Amino acid sequence: MDRVKVGFIGCGGIAQYHFGHFEKMKEKAQIVAACDLDESRAQKTVERFEGARKYTDYKVMFDKEKLDAVFVCVQPGAHDGMEFIAIEKGINIFCQKPMTLDLNYAKKVLNGIKKKKLISAVGLQCRYANTFDFLKNYLAGRISRNEIAILSCYRLGGFPMVWWWRRMKESGGQAVEQTIHNFDLCRYLFGEVVQVQSARRRGVITDIPDNDVDDASSTIMTFANGIIGTFNTGCFGAGPGDINAFARNGKIAIGLGGNYKIEEPNRVFEGRTSNDYGQECDETFIDAVRGEIDRDEILSPYSDAIKSLALTLAINESMDNGGMPVKPAL
Numbered sequence: 001m002d003r004v005k006v007g008f009i010g011c012g013g014i015a016q017y018h019f020g021h022f023e024k025m026k027e028k029a030q031i032v033a034a035c036d037l038d039e040s041r042a043q044k045t046v047e048r049f050e051g052a053r054k055y056t057d058y059k060v061m062f063d064k065e066k067l068d069a070v071f072v073c074v075q076p077g078a079h080d081g082m083e084f085i086a087i088e089k090g091i092n093i094f095c096q097k098p099m100t101l102d103l104n105y106a107k108k109v110l111n112g113i114k115k116k117k118l119i120s121a122v123g124l125q126c127r128y129a130n131t132f133d134f135l136k137n138y139l140a141g142r143i144s145r146n147e148i149a150i151l152s153c154y155r156l157g158g159f160p161m162v163w164w165w166r167r168m169k170e171s172g173g174q175a176v177e178q179t180i181h182n183f184d185l186c187r188y189l190f191g192e193v194v195q196v197q198s199a200r201r202r203g204v205i206t207d208i209p210d211n212d213v214d215d216a217s218s219t220i221m222t223f224a225n226g227i228i229g230t231f232n233t234g235c236f237g238a239g240p241g242d243i244n245a246f247a248r249n250g251k252i253a254i255g256l257g258g259n260y261k262i263e264e265p266n267r268v269f270e271g272r273t274s275n276d277y278g279q280e281c282d283e284t285f286i287d288a289v290r291g292e293i294d295r296d297e298i299l300s301p302y303s304d305a306i307k308s309l310a311l312t313l314a315i316n317e318s319m320d321n322g323g324m325p326v327k328p329a330l
Ligand SMILES: NC(=O)c1ccc[n+]([C@@H]2O[C@H](COP(=O)([O-])OP(=O)(O)OC[C@H]3O[C@@H](n4cnc5c(N)ncnc54)[C@H](O)[C@@H]3O)[C@@H](O)[C@H]2O)c1
Pocket: 009, 010, 011, 012, 013, 014, 015, 035, 036, 037, 038, 041, 056, 057, 058, 073, 074, 075, 076, 078, 096, 097, 098, 123, 124, 125, 162, 177
């Protein structure tokens, strides 16, 4: 296949991350169109990628371009139909997480992707850290995930200063917008979460105007296989945090980037991620669109990522209802 022709909708922060990856796979894919409501961002993108055309309206972009794939990189509250045009036109979709704040919208997108048999991926790139193959195998054997009694997890740090992040209606708050990565890894490693109970904390961050997101939240998760876990997350402090799994016969600590430490009764060992997992995430999608690999090699297709979205939206629902137990809607 010729180079995959890619259009971008949203040329902000995360798009720059993808752009770096595209520069390293020029022989496989070509950014031919860049769309952003902020014209200067679209302009900068077309200056960076020779031959790309600039748009400020994605409908015009879809009309004028013949794309093989679109990267949707707008903020969570700004998904207003672009995926449906892509589906209509048979364009494969890479969508940033969280793919929307409206689960019904996500379900419609998923239906369209399935109907048209499109290739999809979501930006839950941590799954591509090359330690996870080992960890998944390990959890199927030595200390099996069925032997794990409890998880104790946290994520701290980062109050992104983009305008929309501080608005619950635009970002969904930290659990949905940021900690979705960590919740996704919990699902990836330990199976589906069938119930959450969550409480929020506000009043800690007082110096950011127009801010209505939670400063912190604490969630109890019940997994289908019986594991119970707590997840504390706060948008202050340092460090992306850890998943700590405890069994009678050992303990496993896993970082967001895949570094791990395992303590068994008679040995302790550690592993470190050595690949560029963000690059791998994008390149796997592009390789699947090129037909060079099977689409099943995409670790976070829309059909799976929607379950992590449903999980985090259930956490918000529980917080909104005084910690009431909520079953994720998928
Ligand atoms: N996977 C990751 O690790 C990761 C990291 C950061 C951000 N993200 C996600 O990426 C998304 C974007 O975040 P960001 O930090 O790049 O935000 P950003 O504000 O820097 O960029 C978003 C861009 O989308 C543009 N936009 C909004 N609506 C549009 C529309 N209708 N048409 C064209 N352009 C439109 C905005 O003008 C803006 O330039 C969010 O969902 C965020 O959660 C993912």
